[in-house]
Amino acid sequence: MWWLLACHTVEKLPGDDAIATCGDPVLTPQLGYSTSDREAADADSASFGASPEPYHLRYAWSGNPSTDATILWRTDDDTLASQVQYWKEGGEVRTVAGGSFTFNTGGGRVHEVPLCDLAPATTYTYRAGGEGHWSAEYSFTTAPAAGTEVPVVIAVAGDARDNQATWAALLDQIETFAPDFLVFSGDAVDFGSNMDEWDAFLDAGVGFMESHAMIMVHGNHEFYAQNYFGLVAQPGDEKTFSLDYGPLHLAVLDDSTSSDDRATQAEWLDADLGATTQTWKVVSHHMPAYSSCTTHGSDTELQELWSPVEEAHGVQLDIVGHNHNYERSVPLRGGVEVAPGEGTVYVVAAGAGADPYDNDMANAFTAVAAVTEHFALLTIDGGQMEVVVRDLAGNEIDRFTLSP
Numbered sequence: 275m276w277w278l279l280a281c282h283t284v285e286k287l288p289g290d291d292a293i294a295t296c297g298d299p300v301l302t303p304q305l306g307y308s309t310s311d312r313e314a315a316d317a318d319s320a321s322f323g324a325s326p327e328p329y330h331l332r333y334a335w336s337g338n339p340s341t342d343a344t345i346l347w348r349t350d351d352d353t354l355a356s357q358v359q360y361w362k363e364g365g366e367v368r369t370v371a372g373g374s375f376t377f378n379t380g381g382g383r384v385h386e387v388p389l390c391d392l393a394p395a396t397t398y399t400y401r402a403g404g405e406g407h408w409s410a411e412y413s414f415t416t417a418p419a420a421g422t423e424v425p426v427v428i429a430v431a432g433d434a435r436d437n438q439a440t441w442a443a444l445l446d447q448i449e450t451f452a453p454d455f456l457v458f459s460g461d462a463v464d465f466g467s468n469m470d471e472w473d474a475f476l477d478a479g480v481g482f483m484e485s486h487a488m489i490m491v492h493g494n495h496e497f498y499a500q501n502y503f504g505l506v507a508q509p510g511d512e513k514t515f516s517l518d519y520g521p522l523h524l525a526v527l528d529d530s531t532s533s534d535d536r537a538t539q540a541e542w543l544d545a546d547l548g549a550t551t552q553t554w555k556v557v558s559h560h561m562p563a564y565s566s567c568t569t570h571g572s573d574t575e576l577q578e579l580w581s582p583v584e585e586a587h588g589v590q591l592d593i594v595g596h597n598h599n600y601e602r603s604v605p606l607r608g609g610v611e612v613a614p615g616e617g618t619v620y621v622v623a624a625g626a627g628a629d630p631y632d633n634d635m636a637n638a639f640t641a642v643a644a645v646t647e648h649f650a651l652l653t654i655d656g657g658q659m660e661v662v663v664r665d666l667a668g669n670e671i672d673r674f675t676l677s678p
């Protein structure tokens with residue numbers, strides 16, 4: 275994310291409606307490979323290149339999802355106009371300016387426009403681009419305010435890597451269940467700086483991501499590439515952050531990093547989970563603390579650093595990718611099975627296209643495993659969370675419930 279969120283109206287252009295911004299363009303720390311020519315452009319230019327039509331338009335969260343949003347899209351390099359118009363049904367049209375940038379692994383120009391002062395649980399219609407070159411109109415619905423005990427449906431998938439056709443087919447399946455948002459548990463692509471792979475990943479999202487946030491977990495195959503940080507808009511440093519959606523607190527961590535950084539994130543997670551009063555606590559990262567996958571199994575360092583924090587704070591579900599199959603653990607506390615509701619259930623959801631890995635269920639902590647493409651649907655309703663996992667054909671391969 276490139277802008278600090280502080281909504282204010284900065285100017286009124288002669289003859290135009292007021293153009294607002296939600297923050298000043300401030301560069302976040304440069305991350306990834308060869309970032310030297312990542313170049314930001316003026317926020318509110320009205321200049322257009324030869325191909326100004328917005329594509330890969332997305333609704334994303336970079337702050338509080340009930341009051342803030344970021345609309346991002348891509349154009350040719352020469353298009354600098356970065357504006358969004360949005361309105362509630364029967365409400366006034368607001369015009370907001372953001373900014374844009376290019377980066378040196380190609381892919382044209384990325385535009386990001388932060389929106390602020392939105393109403394919770396409210397549907398807005400919007401269009402992006404600039405005068406004379408607006409996109410089609412789409413809509414999004416802001417998150418219910420934190421603490422609101424309303425039904426929530428979350429889709430989880432992970433590990434598309436070099437098989438974007440399967441990811442596209444899986445997302446078609448997911449859309450039929452109308453989730454509120456999606457969590458992608460890492461390894462969206464095989465090599466993070468390969469823009470062709472990101473193009474295919476985002477092509478699959480057309481028709482969904484204009485209206486639904488896709489929370490991205492940084493996987494080891496993202497390689498901290500500038501493409502990842504350039505193409506997503508997420509809170510904080512875009513790889514370790516948390517957010518609330520109605521009754522849910524979701525914390526996202528990056529485990530592709532050093533042991534020291536994992537330890538630092540454990541401290542962050544302890545403070546983050548200690549500060550929330552939300553009924554439901556879910557943690558997502560990429561590598562499984564517990565897994566009976568035969569290619570790469572459990573990450574014992576995560577068992578030592580993160581699992582005790584999650585279990586101490588009553589995290590009901592830890593959901594990851596990386597090991598290309600589906601696996602669910604029994605409820606665990608300190609690696610030992612405990613009664614339902616007294617421990618954390620660890621789920622691997624890594625079936626969005628990458629070559630499947632075998633799972634021999636050799637560990638006592640493994641309750642269920644399946645080697646097939648799949649996605650998970652987490653439904654919070656009526657004081658419980660029901661998790662249903664389906665394969666590419668929609669067949670159910672697991673179903674379980676969790677208590678707060």
Ligand SMILES: [Fe+2]
Pocket residue numbers: 460461493494495560595596597
């Ligand atoms: Fe991975």
